[in-house]
Amino acid sequence: MAILNFKGKAFVQNYHLQVKYHQLIPRKNKSLTKKVSLHDNLIIHGDNLKALKALLPTYGGKIKCIYIDPPYNTGNENWAYNDNVNSPMMQEWFKKIVDKEDLTRHDKWLCMMMPRLKLLKELLRDDGVIFISIDDNELHHLRNLMDDIFGEGNFLATVIWQKIFSPKNTARHFSEDHDYIVIYARNADEWRPFLLERKQDALARYENPDNDLRGAWSSSDLTARNYYSLGTYQVTSPGGKKFKPAMGMYWRVSKEKFYELDKDGRIWWGSDKNNMPRLKRFLSEVREGVVPQTLWLYKDVGHTQAAKKELLSLVEFKSSDEVLVTVKPSSLIRRILKIATDEESIILDSFAGSGTTAHAVLASNKDDGGNRRFILVECEDYADEITAERVRRVIKGVPKAKDENLKNGLGGSFSYFDLGPPIEMEAILSGDNFPSYADLARYVFYTATGEEFDPDSINEKKNFIGESVQYLVYLFYKPDIEYLKATAITLDKAKALGPYKKKRRLVFAPTKYLDQEHLEELRIDFAQLPFEIYQLVK
Numbered sequence: 001m002a003i004l005n006f007k008g009k010a011f012v013q014n015y016h017l018q019v020k021y022h023q024l025i026p027r028k029n030k031s032l033t034k035k036v037s038l039h040d041n042l043i044i045h046g047d048n049l050k051a052l053k054a055l056l057p058t059y060g061g062k063i064k065c066i067y068i069d070p071p072y073n074t075g076n077e078n079w080a081y082n083d084n085v086n087s088p089m090m091q092e093w094f095k096k097i098v099d100k101e102d103l104t105r106h107d108k109w110l111c112m113m114m115p116r117l118k119l120l121k122e123l124l125r126d127d128g129v130i131f132i133s134i135d136d137n138e139l140h141h142l143r144n145l146m147d148d149i150f151g152e153g154n155f156l157a158t159v160i161w162q163k164i165f166s167p168k169n170t171a172r173h174f175s176e177d178h179d180y181i182v183i184y185a186r187n188a189d190e191w192r193p194f195l196l197e198r199k200q201d202a203l204a205r206y207e208n209p210d211n212d213l214r215g216a217w218s219s220s221d222l223t224a225r226n227y228y229s230l231g232t233y234q235v236t237s238p239g240g241k242k243f244k245p246a247m248g249m250y251w252r253v254s255k256e257k258f259y260e261l262d263k264d265g266r267i268w269w270g271s272d273k274n275n276m277p278r279l280k281r282f283l284s285e286v287r288e289g290v291v292p293q294t295l296w297l298y299k300d301v302g303h304t305q306a307a308k309k310e311l312l313s314l315v316e317f318k319s320s321d322e323v324l325v326t327v328k329p330s331s332l333i334r335r336i337l338k339i340a341t342d343e344e345s346i347i348l349d350s351f352a353g354s355g356t357t358a359h360a361v362l363a364s365n366k367d368d369g370g371n372r373r374f375i376l377v378e379c380e381d382y383a384d385e386i387t388a389e390r391v392r393r394v395i396k397g398v399p400k401a402k403d404e405n406l407k408n409g410l411g412g413s414f415s416y417f418d419l420g421p422p423i424e425m426e427a428i429l430s431g432d433n434f435p436s437y438a439d440l441a442r443y444v445f446y447t448a449t450g451e452e453f454d455p456d457s458i459n460e461k462k463n464f465i466g467e468s469v470q471y472l473v474y475l476f477y478k479p480d481i482e483y484l485k486a487t488a489i490t491l492d493k494a495k496a497l498g499p500y501k502k503k504r505r506l507v508f509a510p511t512k513y514l515d516q517e518h519l520e521e522l523r524i525d526f527a528q529l530p531f532e533i534y535q536l537v538k
Contacts, residue, residue, distance in 0.1 A: 002144065002147075003148075004110075004141075004144040004145060004147070004148045006106070006107045006110045006111070006141075007104055007107040007111075008107055008108070008110075008111040009110070009111070009114070011111075012111045012114050012115055013114060015114075015115045016049070016053070016115040016116075016118045016119050019049060019050060019053045019115070019119075020050075020053070020422035020423065020424065021053055021054055021056075021057070021422065021423045021443050021447070022046075022050045022051075022053065022054045022419050022420055022421065022422050022423065023054070023419075023420030023421060023422075023423060023435050023436075023439045024038065024044065024051075024054050024417040024418075024419065024420060024439070025417060025418045025419070025420040026415065026416075026417055027416045027417060027418055030043075030384050030388060030416035031413075031414060031415045031416040032391070032392050032395060032396075032413055032414055033413035033414060033415050034413075036415040036416075036417075037415055037455075038058050038415070038417075038455070039058075039455075040373075040413055040414060040415040041358065041361075041373050041374050041375070041391075041412060041413060041414035041415070042373075042374070042375045042376065042414065042415055042416075042417065043352070043355075043358070043376045043378070043383065043387060043388050043391065043414055043415075043416045043417070044375070044376065044377045044378075044416075044417045044418075044419060045378060045379070045383035045384065045416070045417070045418050045419065046377070046379060046418060046419025047379050047419060048116060048350040048351065048377045048378075048379055049115055049116055049119065050419055050422075051350070051377045051419050052116065052119040052120065052123065052350055052377070053119060054419065055123065055375065056119070056122060056123065056446065057442045057443065057445070057446030057447075057452070057453050058442065058446075058452060058453060059123055059346070059348075059375070059452075060122055060123060060446070060450075060452065061122070061123070061124070061125055061126070061452075062123070062125060062346055062452065063123045063124050063125060063128055063346050063347070063348045063375075064125055064127070064128050064129075064340070064341055064342070064345035064346055064347065065128065065129055065130075065131070065336070065337065065340040065341050065345055065346075065347045065348075066120055066123070066124060066128070066129070066130040066131065066347070066348045066349070066350075067130075067131045067132075067133075067333060067336055067347065067348075067349050067357055068120070068130070068131075068132050068133070068349060068350055068351045069132075069133040069326060069328060069349075069351050069353060070112075070113060070116075070132070070133075070134070070351050071109070071112075072134060072135045072137050072138060072326070073098070073105055073106065073109040073137050073138050074100075074135075074137050075098070075099050075100030075101075075102075075105065075137075076099075076100070106138065106141055109138055109141070110141055110145055113142070113145060114145060114149070116350065117145065117146070117149050117150075118149055120348070120350065121149060121150060121186065123348060124186040125186065126186055126187050126190050127185075127186070127187065127190040127191050128185070128186045128191070129156070129183060129184070129185050129186070129191050129340050130150075130183070130184050130185075130186075131181050131182070131183050131336050131340070132146075132181065132182045132183075133161075133179060133180070133181055133328065134179065134180050134181075134182055135176070135179050135180065136176075136180075139158075139180055139182070142182055143155075143158075143182065146182065146184050150184045150185075150186070153188060154184050154185045154186065154187065154188045155183075155184055155188075156183040156184060156185055156188060156191070157183045157294050158180050158181070158182050158183070158294065159180065159181040159182075159183065159294050159295075159296055160178050160179075160180060160294060160295050160296065161178055161179050161180070161181055161296045161301065161332065162177055162178050162295075162296065162297050162298045162303070163177065163178055163179050163298065163303055163304050164177050164298070164303055164304060164305070165298050165299075165303050165305070181296075181336075193291065193292050193339045193340065194289075194338060194339055194340070194341075194342070195287060195288065195289025195290060195291060195292075196289050196290050196291075196292055196335075196338060196339065197289055197290075198289065198290055202290070203283075205218045206218050206283040209271065210268075212265060212280075212282075214282045214284060214285075215282060215283060215284050216282070216283045216284075217280045217281055217282045217283065218280075218281055218283075219268045219278035219279060219280055219281070220278060220279050220281060221278060221279075222251055222252055222253070222258075222267075222277055222278060222279050223245045223246070223249040223250060223251060223252065224249065224250060224252050225248060225249060225250075226250065227250060228250040228251065228252065230251075230254040230255065231245065231250030231251035231252060231253070231254070232244070232245070232250060232251070233251065233255045233258075235255075235258065235277060237269045237273055237274050237275070237277070238269055238273040238274075239269070239272060239273040239274035240274070241274040243276055243277065258277075261279065262277075265280070266279060266280045267279065267280065268280050292339050296332075296335065300331075300335070301329065301331050301332045301334075301335045302328075302329025302330075302331035302332050303329065304327075304328075304329075306329050306331075307327045307328050307329040307330075307332075307356070308327060310327075310329060310330060311327050311354050311356075311390070313398065313400065313401065314359075314390050314393050314394065314398060315354070315386055315389055315390050315393070326353065327353060327354050327356060328353075328356050329356070330356050330359045330360045330363060331360075332356075333356055333357050333359075333360035333361075334360045334363060334364055336360075337360055337361065337364045337372070338364075341364075341372055342370075343365075343368060343369070343370030343371055343372065344370070344371055344372070345372050345373075346372070346373045346374075346375065347361055347372060347373070347374050347375070348374075348375045348377075349374070349375070349376050349377070350376075350377040351377075351378075352376035352377055352378040352383075352387050353378065353387070354386055354387060354390055355376060355378075355386070355387040355388070355390040355391050357374055357376060358374045358376055358387075358390075358391045358394075358414070359390060359391070359394050359410075361373070361374040362374075362391075362394055362395065362410040362411070362412045363394075363405065363406075363410055365410070365411075365412065366405050366410045366411065367405075374414075376391075384416070388414070388416055391414055394406060394409070394410050395409055395410055395411060395412050395413070395414075396409050397409030420435075423435050423439065423440065423443045434479035434480075435479065436479065437458070437460055437475070437477060437478065437479070438455055438458060440475065440477055441453065441455075441458060441465040441466070441475050441477075442455070444465075444473075444475060444508050444527075444529075445465055445466050445468070445473055448471075448473070448506060448508075448527065449468035449469075449470070449471065449473070449506075451468045451469065453465075453466060454466055462474075462497075463475055463476050463497075467503070468506075470503065470504065470506075471503055471504055471505065471506035471525070472501070472503050472504070472505050472506070473505075473506045473507075473508075474497060474505060474506065474507045474508065475507075475508045475509075476489065476493070476507070476508065476509035476510070477508070477509075477529070484510050484529075485510070487509060487510050487511075488509065488510065488511045488512055488513045489507060489509045489511070489512040489513065489514055489524075489526060490512075490513050490514065491513075491514060491518060494507075494514060494518070494519075494522050494524060495522070497522075497524075500522065500523045504523045504524070504525055505522070505523055505524045505525070506524075506525050506527060507524050507525070507526050507527065508527045508528075508529055509526070509527075509528070509529065510528070510529050511528060512526050512528070514526075
């Protein structure tokens with residue numbers, strides 16, 4: 001496999017490991033739910049790299065489908081790389097605005113994408129899949145980067161999406177009528193697409209002119225150009241006419257197989273019994289749906305102009321100039337959901353923009369009664385006024401909508417979170433940036449066990465935060481500096497954990513007043529905050 005090299009790669013290829021876990025601060029006033037929860041539909045406002053890391057304790061290995069629409073890096077977006085890479089020299093280079101004059105803009109784009117894609121991969125299920133919208137500016141770089149991170153064997157397809165319905169005659173060279181959607185599986189051997197419904201024009205091809213008891217059928221050519229040594233024979237029609245494949249063509253089946261098919265009524269000789277034979281294919285015997293194709297026409301999945309009109313019908317803007325120019329139609333995302341999700345899937349979009357993915361998820365649930373959940377991450381200030389507002393309106397209903405479901409409201413809920421400060425143990429012990437008990441519990445449980453944290457398992461009075469495959473896990477903590485200074489695991493506290501029940505006890509606390517002999521007797525592994533958390537990762 002070719003090796004992808006770019007400026008800054010050495011500084012970012014493992015940067016996702018250095019990103020700190022951040023608190024997720026619930027915002028009840030911006031949510032649309034009775035109880036704000038990380039297990040609800042989610043909208044997270046904040047830097048998407050940090051937000052993805054913050055999601056790992058709850059959603060690592062849980063996401064069925066990811067769709068992202070990152071900057072295309074056309075040179076017109078005026079974006080800047082803002083990750084805090086630990087190198088003054090690289091930071092000076094990174095933080096300059098990327099425009100068409102920047103000869104290293106492709107390197108910067110790769111630096112921005114690499115750590116995010118690595119975290120997205122960690123969030124995917126083994127049978128998960130990621131769809132990435134892109135255009136010609138970065139398509140080839142993206143493919144190389146995805147091969148590097150996901151493995152070239154997990155490449156599935158590059159879809160061509162016809163994004164406009166009429167050519168741009170003002171184009172200097174060519175009218176760019178399409179974008180791409182690059183698709184990779186977490187594990188190609190584990191992933192299979194859901195079949196799409198047959199279109200009416202495809203169904204119309206199936207007829208039954210000979211009143212076959214097996215029902216409607218269509219026919220296909222029995223010859224092909226591929227050389228086949230047993231495919232050179234001559235056949236005679238029921239009307240007495242003789243047929244052989246044309247020069248350079250061959251029957252696709254052997255003579256014996258041909259007459260078996262004919263005896264079974266699977267050869268069509270035409271209404272007069274003297275036509276070139278064709279193979280009958282019965283609708284009752286073909287797959288219920290069709291395999292997704294890689295050419296998506298605007299008439300099937302929508303186009304950019306329709307996407308803008310859709311957004312304008314849902315969210316009010318002061319002027320048309322404020323409308324997000326890269327917005328995608330919800331019908332495009334719904335096509336992705338049909339291919340890649342079942343009714344219980346979790347879908348993640350970490351470049352959420354106007355919230356099209358959430359709209360598509362809710363609409364799909366309305367159609368089939370599903371319980372799909374979305375997670376949106378948006379770093380821009382419009383996360384509440386545009387992203388979340390669109391979702392609020394499609395949930396509650398849009399009175400002027402032509403679609404009856406949308407007019408009445410698609411239903412659902414979501415919890416809104418802001419990305420908070422990092423969870424830094426040194427800061428906790430010095431009295432700064434105290435996380436809540438639940439936030440610290442999520443952090444230490446996931447970091448120590450690598451397993452999903454269940455907030456319903458918390459019993460703060462008993463200092464219990466959950467059970468892993470190996471441990472019963474306890475946390476002695478309060479967001480109070482005096483408590484932390486005064487708290488230690490003593491013999492009485494250790495015995496109060498209860499009798500030993502097959503699994504060892506993993507106990508987090510500021511310090512301990514027990515020797516190793518007593519800890520072993522009580523089957524306790526002690527982890528001092530903050531120093532010993534990472535040592536427990538297997």
